[in-house]
Amino acid sequence: MPSVDIPEAETREQTGLASPWNVVVHNDPVNLMSYVALVFKKVLGFSKDKAQRHMLEVHHKGRSIVWTGGRERAEFYVQQLHAHLLLATLEPAPQE
Amino acid sequence: MNLTATEEGALALEEIPPFLFELVKAVPVRADSSDPRVENRFYPAPALDDLLVEDWKSLVHPELQSMFLSAREVVQADLRSAMELEDEFSMEIPADHMDAWLSALNQARLAIAEENHFGEKDLGEEISPDTSDPRSIALFQISFYGFLQECLVKMQD
Numbered sequence: 001m002p003s004v005d006i007p008e009a010e011t012r013e014q015t016g017l018a019s020p021w022n023v024v025v026h027n028d029p030v031n032l033m034s035y036v037a038l039v040f041k042k043v044l045g046f047s048k049d050k051a052q053r054h055m056l057e058v059h060h061k062g063r064s065i066v067w068t069g070g071r072e073r074a075e076f077y078v079q080q081l082h083a084h085l086l087l088a089t090l091e092p093a094p095q096e
Numbered sequence: 097m098n099l100t101a102t103e104e105g106a107l108a109l110e111e112i113p114p115f116l117f118e119l120v121k122a123v124p125v126r127a128d129s130s131d132p133r134v135e136n137r138f139y140p141a142p143a144l145d146d147l148l149v150e151d152w153k154s155l156v157h158p159e160l161q162s163m164f165l166s167a168r169e170v171v172q173a174d175l176r177s178a179m180e181l182e183d184e185f186s187m188e189i190p191a192d193h194m195d196a197w198l199s200a201l202n203q204a205r206l207a208i209a210e211e212n213h214f215g216e217k218d219l220g221e222e223i224s225p226d227t228s229d230p231r232s233i234a235l236f237q238i239s240f241y242g243f244l245q246e247c248l249v250k251m252q253d
Contacts, residue, residue, distance in 0.1 A: 029214075029219050030238070031202065031206075032245055032246060034245075034250075038252060078143075079156050082140065085138065090143050091144075
């Protein structure tokens with residue numbers, strides 16, 4: 001029976017898929033406060049009050065965690081926030 | 097310049113003086129910058145994770161690029177339908193083009209700020225437009241585009 005070379009599969013190990021991730025929005029001096037609040041409502045489905053609260057947190061504290069959950073969804077939200085030109089990142093949520 | 101909401105939900109810009117109309121026409125041009133600082137601002141890293149940054153560059157950036165371009169094209173098309181009457185201009189931003197305008201105005205404001213190294217202090221300055229000073233024009237442009245953005249945000253709120 002002829003031998004068959006089986007190519008080695010290239011795999012990437014992705015850890016922490018099940019652990020929660022934070023979506024963080026960072027302050028930016030150019031984006032209007034009203035625009036940031038509007039984006040929070042559109043992208044994250046926030047109420048007017050919640051959008052306002054997080055927008056003010058970004059403005060005063062430099063950052064706000066706007067969502068916590070699974071990595072795939074977190075990446076989706078960061079992509080949507082980047083599409084609106086907001087500075088957003090995802091980071092592992094601290095585990096208790 | 098008069099700004100009014102039409103019955104169809106569009107934003108009508110009327111009696112725009114030539115100087116301001118030049119600025120409106122410049123939105124898609126100023127938004128389209130190849131300055132590396134602007135590129136960095138438009139396509140920020142999503143995380144510290146190198147693998148994700150790499151994937152992001154190859155998968156997400158092209159999609160964002162195409163979205164930003166598409167918004168600028170919508171704005172260009174609206175600008176082509178602007179009308180001139182007795183040395184003043186008028187035009188409409190239809191309701192379904194407002195997202196594109198918000199994006200293009202934001203792109204333009206961010207690009208101008210990055211190209212001119214403007215920070216919070218510069219942007220908070222009181223503006224007295226001086227047409228002989230490029231810095232003053234740039235600050236005025238950011239402020240004027242911000243005013244248009246505010247109007248669009250109010251209409252969507």
